[in-house]
Amino acid sequence: xxxxxxxxxxxxxxxxxxxxxxxxxxxxxxxxxxxxxxxxxxxxxxxxxxxxxxxxxxxxxxxxxxxxxxxxxxxxxxxxxxxxxxxxxxxxxxxxxxxxxxxxxxxxxxxxxxxxxxxxxxxxxxxxxxxxxxxxxxxxxxxxxxxxxxxxxxxxxxxxxxxxxxxxxxxxxxxxxxxxxxxxxxxxxxxxxxxxxxxxx
Amino acid sequence: xxxxxxxxxxxxxxxxxxxxxxxxxxxxxxxxxxxxxxxxxxxxxxxxxxxxxxxxxxxxxxxxxxxxxxxxxxxxxxxxxxxxxxxxxxxxxxxxxxxxxxxxxxxxxxxxxxxxxxxxxxxxxxxxxxxxxxxxxxxxxxxxxxxxxxxxxxxxxxxxx
Numbered sequence: 001x002x003x004x005x006x007x008x009x010x011x012x013x014x015x016x017x018x019x020x021x022x023x024x025x026x027x028x029x030x031x032x033x034x035x036x037x038x039x040x041x042x043x044x045x046x047x048x049x050x051x052x053x054x055x056x057x058x059x060x061x062x063x064x065x066x067x068x069x070x071x072x073x074x075x076x077x078x079x080x081x082x083x084x085x086x087x088x089x090x091x092x093x094x095x096x097x098x099x100x101x102x103x104x105x106x107x108x109x110x111x112x113x114x115x116x117x118x119x120x121x122x123x124x125x126x127x128x129x130x131x132x133x134x135x136x137x138x139x140x141x142x143x144x145x146x147x148x149x150x151x152x153x154x155x156x157x158x159x160x161x162x163x164x165x166x167x168x169x170x171x172x173x174x175x176x177x178x179x180x181x182x183x184x185x186x187x188x189x190x191x192x193x194x195x196x197x198x199x200x201x
Numbered sequence: 202x203x204x205x206x207x208x209x210x211x212x213x214x215x216x217x218x219x220x221x222x223x224x225x226x227x228x229x230x231x232x233x234x235x236x237x238x239x240x241x242x243x244x245x246x247x248x249x250x251x252x253x254x255x256x257x258x259x260x261x262x263x264x265x266x267x268x269x270x271x272x273x274x275x276x277x278x279x280x281x282x283x284x285x286x287x288x289x290x291x292x293x294x295x296x297x298x299x300x301x302x303x304x305x306x307x308x309x310x311x312x313x314x315x316x317x318x319x320x321x322x323x324x325x326x327x328x329x330x331x332x333x334x335x336x337x338x339x340x341x342x343x344x345x346x347x348x349x350x351x352x353x354x355x356x357x358x359x360x361x362x
Contacts, residue, residue: 008230013223017214025279027244027251031286034240038233040224063214070275093210101278102300123285123293126233130226137214146205153207168205 012134014040018060022047022076023068023099028122032066032099035126039133048072050079057083057091064133065096067116069107076100077110084115084150092150093143095136099124115151241287248292252280252328259321266312273317274303280324292327294341298348299324305351313351320344 019041023029029046036044045060047053049072056062065083069076076098086092098116100107111119117136120129141153161167224232255276262269281296299320306312323344 008227009225011223011225012218012229013220014217014229015223016220017217024275025282027247027283028279031237031240031244031283034236035233038231038236039229040232061213063217070278090211090213093208095212095214101282102274102297102304104304122282125286126230126237130230130233133214134218137212137218139212143208143210144205145208149205 012040015042017041017063019044020047020053020056020062020065020067021045022050022053022066022071022079024048024071025068028068032068035129036066038126039130050074050076050082053079054082057086057088062091062094064136065094066129067096067098069098069100069103069111075110077107077114080114080116080151095139097129097132097136112154113149115149117152237286241283244283245287248280248284248287248289249325249329251276251283252292252325255280256321256325259317263314270303270306270312270317273321274300277303277324280328284328289327291341292324295320295324295327295344298341298344302348302351305348316347316351319347 014036019036021029021032021036021044023032026048029048033044033046045053045056045062047056051073053065053067053071065080067076067079071079080096080098083094083096084092096116096118098111098114098119099122100111100119101122103111103121117139118132120132124132139152141156144151144153161172166172223229255273258269258273258276262273277296277299281293281300284290284292284296299317302313302316302320306317323341
């Protein structure tokens with residue numbers, strides 16, 4: 001994974017990035033558009049409705065979606081849900097930043113489960129949004145496809161399945177410890193591990 | 202039990218970032234902030250009209266509470282986001298409090314119209330003030346207390362009386 005710019009003097013190049021900005025409120029869309037123009041995106045696709053965002057998704061290979069939770073014809077959550085299951089390659093796997101203002105309790109669950117890479121609470125100033133863009137550009141999480149969820153792995157840290165539950169992944173380890181497969185170490189062997197040794201470099 | 206399929210995806214955004222050219226992070230942030238501030242300054246002049254429309258939506262919602270309150274919620278959410286971006290914390294907090302109130306009334310199915318109208322009136326007043334006065338702390342504190350009082354479960358309210 002190459003190092004991405006994080007310091008203020010580092011350079012970023014978003015000139016040719018295909019970015020979809022979707023917001024059902026005209027004023028909000030204008031603010032976000034100005035922000036991305038400042039970041040260097042030359043031609044962002046500005047979409048007030050999910051229908052327009054879907055049309056762009058079908059025509060262009062998009063590098064980043066920035067979707068507000070309120071669109072004119074459906075919620076941003078529903079759009080991201082559609083995108084992840086659209087079968088559009090590579091757009092179904094493109095990074096999505098979801099913007100939400102006042103969030104109902106049900107919205108929090110939907111934001112988690114719709115398949116967005118990142119949820120950002122509004123108002124989102126340029127510094128915060130650029131940090132999140134760099135974050136999703138550094139993304140190394142795998143994608144999960146299952147009947148109930150499609151999107152980036154929701155587990156940021158791999159800690160295994162929840163206590164008392166059997167893991168659903170092939171690489172999930174069992175919490176039960178099996179029988180020893182080799183004899184225990186003698187105490188002298190353990191002591192030897194901790195003894196200083198001369199190492200020739 | 203459902204089976205999950207894991208897919209390793211190429212991050213195309215990272216490759217774009219590192220192409221030669223572009224601008225420094227400092228330049229990008231500076232340009233974005235200048236453009237956003239200029240746009241917000243334009244939008245600040247329309248805030249009285251925006252908050253005035255919110256008040257009209259509240260009046261219209263009485264005849265069709267379900268859809269009407271959804272429209273008020275969206276409008277109030279938008280005022281919250283814009284006012285927050287402009288730094289009008291008082292106005293943003295008042296709009297957020299109205300969103301809280303409507304959300305609570307959806308759950309109970311009993312909108313408190315008096316409280317909703319009071320919020321909308323306060324938002325209109327704060328929106329109509331000059332930029333420096335849009336953070337009237339006393340008004341916002343009162344609205345939050347009212348909203349919290351209405352959302353408090355009946356049992357708790359009784360115990361304090």
